[in-house]
Amino acid sequence: MAWGGRKFDAIVIGGDHNGLAAAACLGRASLRVLLLEAGDRLGGAAVTAEILPEYEASTMAHLVEALPRRIERHLKLSKHGLRHAARDLPTVALDRDGGHLVLPRNRKDVAALAGTRPADAAAWRVFDARMKAHVALIAPLLFDDTASIQPALRRLVWRAEWRAAGTLADLLHLLPQSIGDLLDAEFEYPLLKGALALDAVLGSVDGPYAPGTMLRYLHRLALRGLGRGYSIPAGGLGAVTDALAAAVAAQRGEIRTGARVSRLLVEGGAIAGVETADGTAIIAPLVVSSLGRRATMLDLLGAAHIETAQVRRLPATAPAGSVAKVNLALDGLPDFRGLSSVLCGARLLIAPSLDDVDRAATLCAQRDIAAEPVMEITIPSIADPALAPAGHHVMSVLLPFMPHDIEGGWPARSEAVLQSVIRTIAQYAPDFADRVIAGDLLTPPDIEAKSGIPGGGLGPAERPCLHAGAARQATPVPGLWLCGPGSHPGDGATGLAGCSAAAAIVAERRAR
Amino acid sequence: MTPDTLPPPLGEQDAESPLRPEIDPQDERAAVDPSLFEPPAGAPPFERTVLTTSLHAAVAAESRVNRWTRWNGFTVAAWLTDLGDEYRALRGAATLADISPLIKYRIAGRDALAFLDRLVTGEVAPLAVDRAMHVLFCEEQGLVLGDGLLFRLGDEEYRLVTEETHLAWLMDSAIGFRVRVEDVGDTLAAMSLQGPLAAFHLSRAGLAGIERLQPMAGCWAALAGIPVYVSRTGMSGDLGYEIWVDPEEALYVWRHLMQAGAGFGLYPSGVGLRELARLEAGLPRAGRDYLGAFAAIDPVHARTPFELGAERQVALVKPHFNGRAALVRLAAAAPPRRLARLVVDGLEPARFVSVLADGRPVGIVTTTGFSPALGCNLALATLDTGALTARLTVDAEIRDELAVRRVVLPARLVDEPFWAPARRHAVPAPLTA
Numbered sequence: 021m022a023w024g025g026r027k028f029d030a031i032v033i034g035g036d037h038n039g040l041a042a043a044a045c046l047g048r049a050s051l052r053v054l055l056l057e058a059g060d061r062l063g064g065a066a067v068t069a070e071i072l073p074e075y076e077a078s079t080m081a082h083l084v085e086a087l088p089r090r091i092e093r094h095l096k097l098s099k100h101g102l103r104h105a106a107r108d109l110p111t112v113a114l115d116r117d118g119g120h121l122v123l124p125r126n127r128k129d130v131a132a133l134a135g136t137r138p139a140d141a142a143a144w145r146v147f148d149a150r151m152k153a154h155v156a157l158i159a160p161l162l163f164d165d166t167a168s169i170q171p172a173l174r175r176l177v178w179r180a181e182w183r184a185a186g187t188l189a190d191l192l193h194l195l196p197q198s199i200g201d202l203l204d205a206e207f208e209y210p211l212l213k214g215a216l217a218l219d220a221v222l223g224s225v226d227g228p229y230a231p232g233t234m235l236r237y238l239h240r241l242a243l244r245g246l247g248r249g250y251s252i253p254a255g256g257l258g259a260v261t262d263a264l265a266a267a268v269a270a271q272r273g274e275i276r277t278g279a280r281v282s283r284l285l286v287e288g289g290a291i292a293g294v295e296t297a298d299g300t301a302i303i304a305p306l307v308v309s310s311l312g313r314r315a316t317m318l319d320l321l322g323a324a325h326i327e328t329a330q331v332r333r334l335p336a337t338a339p340a341g342s343v344a345k346v347n348l349a350l351d352g353l354p355d356f357r358g359l360s361s362v363l364c365g366a367r368l369l370i371a372p373s374l375d376d377v378d379r380a381a382t383l384c385a386q387r388d389i390a391a392e393p394v395m396e397i398t399i400p401s402i403a404d405p406a407l408a409p410a411g412h413h414v415m416s417v418l419l420p421f422m423p424h425d426i427e428g429g430w431p432a433r434s435e436a437v438l439q440s441v442i443r444t445i446a447q448y449a450p451d452f453a454d455r456v457i458a459g460d461l462l463t464p465p466d467i468e469a470k471s472g473i474p475g476g477g478l479g480p481a482e483r484p485c486l487h488a489g490a491a492r493q494a495t496p497v498p499g500l501w502l503c504g505p506g507s508h509p510g511d512g513a514t515g516l517a518g519c520s521a522a523a524a525i526v527a528e529r530r531a532r
Numbered sequence: 533m534t535p536d537t538l539p540p541p542l543g544e545q546d547a548e549s550p551l552r553p554e555i556d557p558q559d560e561r562a563a564v565d566p567s568l569f570e571p572p573a574g575a576p577p578f579e580r581t582v583l584t585t586s587l588h589a590a591v592a593a594e595s596r597v598n599r600w601t602r603w604n605g606f607t608v609a610a611w612l613t614d615l616g617d618e619y620r621a622l623r624g625a626a627t628l629a630d631i632s633p634l635i636k637y638r639i640a641g642r643d644a645l646a647f648l649d650r651l652v653t654g655e656v657a658p659l660a661v662d663r664a665m666h667v668l669f670c671e672e673q674g675l676v677l678g679d680g681l682l683f684r685l686g687d688e689e690y691r692l693v694t695e696e697t698h699l700a701w702l703m704d705s706a707i708g709f710r711v712r713v714e715d716v717g718d719t720l721a722a723m724s725l726q727g728p729l730a731a732f733h734l735s736r737a738g739l740a741g742i743e744r745l746q747p748m749a750g751c752w753a754a755l756a757g758i759p760v761y762v763s764r765t766g767m768s769g770d771l772g773y774e775i776w777v778d779p780e781e782a783l784y785v786w787r788h789l790m791q792a793g794a795g796f797g798l799y800p801s802g803v804g805l806r807e808l809a810r811l812e813a814g815l816p817r818a819g820r821d822y823l824g825a826f827a828a829i830d831p832v833h834a835r836t837p838f839e840l841g842a843e844r845q846v847a848l849v850k851p852h853f854n855g856r857a858a859l860v861r862l863a864a865a866a867p868p869r870r871l872a873r874l875v876v877d878g879l880e881p882a883r884f885v886s887v888l889a890d891g892r893p894v895g896i897v898t899t900t901g902f903s904p905a906l907g908c909n910l911a912l913a914t915l916d917t918g919a920l921t922a923r924l925t926v927d928a929e930i931r932d933e934l935a936v937r938r939v940v941l942p943a944r945l946v947d948e949p950f951w952a953p954a955r956r957h958a959v960p961a962p963l964t965a
Contacts, residue, residue, distance in 0.1 A: 286851075318708040324708075324852065327854050331704065331708060
């Protein structure tokens with residue numbers, strides 16, 4: 021083989037954003053890195069592909085939500101070709117009668133809300149300040165990398181003491197609650213409640229009234245605070261992957277696709293390398309896996325190399341993904357009733373009320389789908405005209421609460437689901453159905469197969485936990501590290517898990 | 533109705549045997565047989581019944597004193613006639629006892645060897661088919677969870693026989709291995725034929741050539757036309773065999789053996805004798821002489837293999853097994869405690885309370901007994917390592933009718949088992965006493 025006899029300092033398994041980020045970060049620490057991807061393309065859920073010739077869209081994930089600026093700068097992603105076509109997208113909750121609501125991001129937006137809904141605007145000011153205070157309090161805990169929780173908790177208590185006495189009590193009161201109950205108590209405007217609820221639970225199977233969704237919401241807000249709001253990269257999400265891959269290549273890292281790792285080689289209790297499916301052994305003293313902890317430890321390493329007690333502590337298999345994706349090619353911009361053309365390029369939410377979100381979640385648990393699904397829509401070709409021929413557009417629709425094993429099976433239901441999506445959007449944009457040239461639906465099983473990530477990797481499907489600690493990246497086997505889902509609180513498409521794994525590895529090498 | 537009382541859904545019932553679903557030998561997923569936790573068909577829910585072994589009818593027919601005790605939930609005979617008579621039969625001729633309450637697991641599948649290699653501290657790979665070995669298994673901290681006898685029945689089939697249940701641990705350990713772990717306690721009866729005439733009785737019962745069976749080996753044979761698995765194993769420290777058989781046919785095998793041996797001193801016996809014989813053989817028992825790591829609430833009462841004197845069963849050369857990292861650390865230092873065999877001279881049975889060195893308590897006594905053959909009190913005790921060289925005494929209680937006398941008796945340590953005749957390893961096994 022081409023790499024036979026070559027020496028590598030580290031092998032990264034998995035070419036999704038975390039694997040690429042880990043490879044790039046290790047490369048920057050002057051390690052010779054080999055990245056092995058089982059599929060024939062990189063990127064996991066962050067890829068761009070054609071719907072029709074000349075119509076391109078982000079196949080799966082379609083917004084950069086929380087790519088930390090720290091990582092963008094550290095890996096010099098802009099030098100490697102990452103451009104943002106639109107930054108800090110506003111979020112618009114669509115209203116059937118044209119009274120669309122822009123989720124307030126600043127004072128001007130709140131003032132606009134106060135014009136129509138003074139009570140809700142006042143409640144928003146209180147709610148927003150409250151959430152910001154809580155996020156400021158727990159974000160350091162969420163992203164803390166030290167193994168022990170005590171110092172982080174101590175700092176949290178000090179910060180709470182320093183700010184306001186009531187914050188910590190309020191936080192502890194809120195955390196186990198559901199976002200739905202809080203929204204019901206605070207707001208009246210169904211559109212606002214629906215949009216905030218969808219924001220909190222997008223990507224999970226939990227309904228807005230599920231206990232613990234408050235933590236989900238705060239976690240989301242904290243993640244968003246790492247980046248600079250929602251952005252659309254020029255060239256779709258695949259551009260992020262390409263930039264990361266270029267960053268790896270710039271550090272003389274090598275990337276191989278179509279190289280499935282079948283098992284890890286262990287010698288004397290420590291990692292010695294990997295063996296690929298075709299039987300090639302590649303030797304390296306360091307292996308970083310972006311697969312889940314369970315898959316890495318049981319399928320690649322093998323239970324024979326770890327203690328029963330450690331197997332017991334492995335997290336359960338990732339929950340099945342519940343997000344579907346519809347990519348549509350349009351022959352013109354649909355006319356959303358009452359929506360200014362500036363806001364057309366925004367992140368559009370269809371979640372008319374809290375009840376609609378709750379019903380979607382309930383139906384999903386019953387392996388069914390609402391007749392009018394809730395959804396998140398972007399039209400990336402407004403900001404990035406290169407995605408479609410002039411005058412034409414592509415639309416990207418993320419559908420939460422799509423059961424993985426739908427009643428009757430996806431092949432039988434997917435056409436009806438696609439039609440119900442088009443019908444639902446047509447209620448907001450009457451000319452929409454005529455504008456669709458082509459479209460395809462990626463079901464949750466499709467997304468899982470295409471991205472190679474269990475659960476699909478669109479949004480944090482796993483329940484976030486308050487403190488993860490560095491213990492999640494390390495493993496009991498010396499030389500084996502994890503950078504995949506569950507190894508850092510920042511699940512979503514952040515690349516944080518990859519970077520912090522690399523940082524932990526470098527710190528450990530320095531300590532030796 | 534509560535879920536417990538709901539009748540099983542239709543289609544799940546097996547037409548042929550509603551109690552025991554047929555076991556698919558190709559199925560390699562670790563699974564618990566749900567019938568283990570279900571009341572027998574027809575029995576009202578929550579009905580409390582005396583749990584008996586499949587040999588109960590035969591044992592009850594032999595009982596002259598109606599002395600019963602419980603063992604792993606089963607009602608078994610403490611002794612059947614007189615402990616002294618049974619003891620003399622064991623050491624002078626042979627005894628037959630029901631040992632069905634032992635916990636038995638069938639471990640089978642492509643990864644059975646890899647699974648066991650990770651599970652136990654010893655080396656399993658050299659174990660040949662139809663051989664048995666004594667194994668210990670530890671948890672992460674190197675504390676012993678239990679011990680047992682591991683039989684290799686086929687290329688990919690093993691049987692683990694333990695004193696206590698370990699199903700949860702075995703199931704968790706099976707994650708990631710293509711192996712099936714089953715509790716076969718209900719589908720396998722066992723009886724133990726021990727004593728210097730054990731081989732004689734088996735050959736008289738029709739197992740010609742059984743004397744050539746190696747110690748810790750087993751073979752398939754037929755007794756009274758019934759297929760049985762005979763292994764040269766046991767807890768008596770003497771020549772002895774254990775017979776593993778289908779529970780439905782166990783009674784016939786028992787009767788056949790008793791009839792064949794009736795005129796030659798074969799005695800039925802109970803668990804009281806098993807305890808005494810085990811003490812004479814110096815074998816510690818889980819739950820009595822040490823607690824499994826998960827059973828010990830205070831970790832001080834859990835033991836490492838080194839504290840149990842089982843260094844030879846810890847193969848630190850194996851690349852990985854449960855508890856290896858901790859055991860490598862522990863092996864470097866002398867264990868703080870050690871299981872020891874104590875002899876206290878004196879012709880009366882006494883109950884030991886504690887072990888003293890120069891008047892200072894240095895350990896606890898876990899099993900005591902009076903050995904008629906040796907004419908002394910024996911004990912298994914856990915002693916502080918520092919006290920092993922000191923002059924030891926024991927605090928003892930001697931009962932005189934209603935009165936209790938407290939005395940301090942001199943004790944000494946013994947390295948070898950109290951009872952270890954050469955015939956237990958002899959091949960061919962002697963056919964005469």
